Amino acid sequence: xxAPMTKLWKTWVATINPLLRICRQKGYSYRCYSxxxxxxxxxxxxxxxxxxxxxxxxxxxxxxxxxxxFLHVSDGSCVKPLQVVADPSLCGSDVxxxxxxxxxxxxxxxxxxxxxxxxxxxxxxxxxxxDPVEFPFKARKKHSADYIRMYPxxxxxxxxxxxxxxxxxxxxxxxxxxxxxxxxxxxxxPILTSSDCEGAGEVFHVEPANSHxxxxxxxxxxxxxxxxxxxxxxxxxxxxxEAIIGGLTRVYTFGPTFRAENSRGRHHxxxxxxxxxxxxxxxxxxxxxxxxxxMVRTTTQTVxxxxxxxxxxxxQNTGAEKHRETVEAMTTKQFKRIxxxxxxxxxxxxxxxxxxxxxxxxxxxxxxxxxxxxxxxxPVFVTDFPAQLKPFYTKLNxxxxxxxxxDLLVPGVGELIGGSLREDxxxxxxxxxxxxxxxxMYDWYLDxxxxxxxxxxxxxxxxxxxxxxxxxxxxxxxxxxxPRSPGSCKL
Numbered sequence: 001x002x003a004p005m006t007k008l009w010k011t012w013v014a015t016i017n018p019l020l021r022i023c024r025q026k027g028y029s030y031r032c033y034s035x036x037x038x039x040x041x042x043x044x045x046x047x048x049x050x051x052x053x054x055x056x057x058x059x060x061x062x063x064x065x066x067x068x069x070f071l072h073v074s075d076g077s078c079v080k081p082l083q084v085v086a087d088p089s090l091c092g093s094d095v096x097x098x099x100x101x102x103x104x105x106x107x108x109x110x111x112x113x114x115x116x117x118x119x120x121x122x123x124x125x126x127x128x129x130x131d132p133v134e135f136p137f138k139a140r141k142k143h144s145a146d147y148i149r150m151y152p153x154x155x156x157x158x159x160x161x162x163x164x165x166x167x168x169x170x171x172x173x174x175x176x177x178x179x180x181x182x183x184x185x186x187x188x189x190p191i192l193t194s195s196d197c198e199g200a201g202e203v204f205h206v207e208p209a210n211s212h213x214x215x216x217x218x219x220x221x222x223x224x225x226x227x228x229x230x231x232x233x234x235x236x237x238x239x240x241x242e243a244i245i246g247g248l249t250r251v252y253t254f255g256p257t258f259r260a261e262n263s264r265g266r267h268h269x270x271x272x273x274x275x276x277x278x279x280x281x282x283x284x285x286x287x288x289x290x291x292x293x294x295m296v297r298t299t300t301q302t303v304x305x306x307x308x309x310x311x312x313x314x315x316q317n318t319g320a321e322k323h324r325e326t327v328e329a330m331t332t333k334q335f336k337r338i339x340x341x342x343x344x345x346x347x348x349x350x351x352x353x354x355x356x357x358x359x360x361x362x363x364x365x366x367x368x369x370x371x372x373x374x375x376x377x378x379p380v381f382v383t384d385f386p387a388q389l390k391p392f393y394t395k396l397n398x399x400x401x402x403x404x405x406x407d408l409l410v411p412g413v414g415e416l417i418g419g420s421l422r423e424d425x426x427x428x429x430x431x432x433x434x435x436x437x438x439x440x441m442y443d444w445y446l447d448x449x450x451x452x453x454x455x456x457x458x459x460x461x462x463x464x465x466x467x468x469x470x471x472x473x474x475x476x477x478x479x480x481x482x483p484r485s486p487g488s489c490k491l
Contacts, residue, residue: 041077048109048117055082055103055119056127058157061139062097064088073101076156079163079313083110086121097139098130098157145318145478152482152490160317163310164479167303168467170310174302175254175275175463178295184250184277189237191256194229195441202260203232233258236460239393241278242422243448245456252277254463262486266475267365267413267465271484278458285404288419288457289381292408293335296379296417296461300470301331314471323472326411329378330469336380340402343371343382350374360386363407368414379416380409392432393445395421395457404457413469419459426450 038054057075064070069091072081084103095101105121112118136151137143137158148155155161179186196203208226225231237253244251257274279291304311304327315321338346344359347367355366363371363382372380384402387394394403405420423429426449433439433446467479477483482491 039077040073040075040080040082043082043107044078044080044115044117046107046117048107050107053105053107053119055084055101055105057082057101059095059097059099059101059130060159062095069095071095071101071103073103074159074162076162076166079159079166079310080115083112083115083118084121084124085118086124090121090124092126094126094129095124096130097132098135098137099126100128100130101125102127142317145475149475149477149483156481160314161478163314163317164467164471165481167307167310167314167471168479170307171299171303171463171467171470172254174299174306175295177302178298179252179277182250182291184252185244185248187237187241187244187251187253189234189240189253189255189276191234192227192231193234193240194227194231195239195445196232196235203235204258204260206231206233235259236274237276238278238458238460239445241276241458242393242445242456245278245280245454246448246452249280250277264485264487265365267468269464269476269480269483269485272476272480273463274460275463276458276460278456280454280456282457283421283455285383285406285421285457288421288459289335289337289383289406289408292381292406292417292419292459292461293379296408296466297331300327303470304331311471318471318473320472326377326472327470330410333376333378335408336375336378338371338375338380338382339384340382340386341384343367346371346374360388362389363415365414368407368409369412372409372411372414377411379411382407382409390420392436392438393420393422393429395423396428406459410469412472413465416465416469417459417461419457421455421457424449424453424455426453 038056040055040057043053043055055073055075057073059071060074060081061072062069067088069086069088071084071086073084074081084105086103102125103119103121104123105119107117108120110116110118132139136154137148143158148158148161156165176186192206235257237255237257241251241253252275254275255273256271258271259268260270261268277291279288282288315323341359343363344357347355347357347370350370355364355370357363357367371382372378383404383406384397385405385407387396387401387403390403390405394405396403403420405418407415408417410416423432426446429449430439430446433442439446464476464479467473468476471479473479477485
């Protein structure tokens with residue numbers, strides 16, 4: 001196999017080199033795009049000596065020492081900046097903290113501790129100036145998360161938040177990697193939908209801003225809606241995934257979801273990302289929990305390995321260094337399993353516990369966090385909830401009081417994942433929808449039980465809550481680029 005490939009390579013080189021020579025002779029120009037090769041991350045990994053390099057990035061620190069200027073330049077490719085050593089004659093008054101620069105010079109071995117290479121500059125150009133007085137983020141000053149959050153359009157320029165974005169990217173890839181390696185097919189579920197999956201009514205109604213568009217639709221229909229029916233931003237892709245598993249066995253989706261919850265709590269957003277999966281041919285809640293546990297454990301191990309330096313930097317700069325021990329428990333210890341009834345019994349047995357709860361009531365954040373702490377600061381599965389607490393599609397248990405539903409609780413955050421077996425009986429589902437007066441809205445969903453229905457179940461994970469747990473972040477608005485919450489939709 002190697003010989004044909006070698007021959008192909010030689011043929012390609014023999015063809016392309018003469019063409020390049022002709023281009024040069026005739027004065028034509030050609031471009032070689034090598035952004036990745038010129039990134040600071042690559043430069044820090046490469047051998048120390050290169051005669052001519054170009055560095056493009058932002059000045060994160062600047063200081064003078066005798067007859068030389070030291071700049072720390074970052075291009076966002078890694079947590080470490082690249083030190084640039086420049087003669088003062090190259091640095092005009094516009095070379096300030098926060099400005100964007102182009103540096104040309106030699107990549108040389110550094111004699112300074114904490115870095116292997118640096119750039120000896122022979123040319124420095126300011127691509128974008130920055131007034132350090134007006135710039136909200138000051139050099140050598142640590143800003144609080146609350147302060148940084150006030151400038152969502154500028155906070156990617158802080159080292160801490162740019163680190164968070166790289167970790168978020170690594171976590172996204174890790175989840176996709178898990179699903180792809182375990183036989184799941186990714187599906188893009190719709191953002192616009194006519195179904196309220198959760199049944200709680202916390203939906204955003206969608207209609208065109210231009211009423212003339214709706215009027216044009218009305219000419220051909222008696223409906224006064226653009227889509228001829230009430231339409232919402234999706235609160236979950238689950239129902240659509242259930243339609244897909246009529247032909248595929250394992251599917252998942254990873255995308256934005258929307259909840260019109262009037263909550264400004266530290267764990268709630270109006271727009272967030274959900275990872276949802278459905279598995280056909282399972283009638284055991286334990287099967288669902290095994291996938292949930294394996295997914296969280298494997299993904300966390302992948303992120304901690306691939307973004308180790310980023311995670312360490314983020315934890316140090318947010319004062320959450322001790323949180324690493326909590327995260328390691330997710331990758332090394334078995335998750336606990338208790339029923340809802342057992343959870344209520346544990347909570348009621350706690351003397352002087354200020355958050356009282358009775359059987360049949362939903363668990364609050366305080367209950368969830370206390371349960372994980374009480375059971376050893378490890379993730380805890382709570383199963384078999386009262387039927388009235390879960391949506392209409394959840395499968396009823398044999399006791400006719402509880403349903404085969406599960407929540408995964410994690411320390412510091414509370415509920416991270418919610419899942420269940422889905423009701424696959426047409427008659428049972430039909431009677432529930434009839435009782436709720438929603439039969440017409442879900443006639444297509446009933447069809448799934450009519451034609452070759454299979455036992456199945458699934459779950460949904462809040463991606464931002466996962467990042468909160470992974471990084472020990474107190475406020476969910478600090479792990480998403482542009483947070484949306486009641487009264488706040490900047491940009």
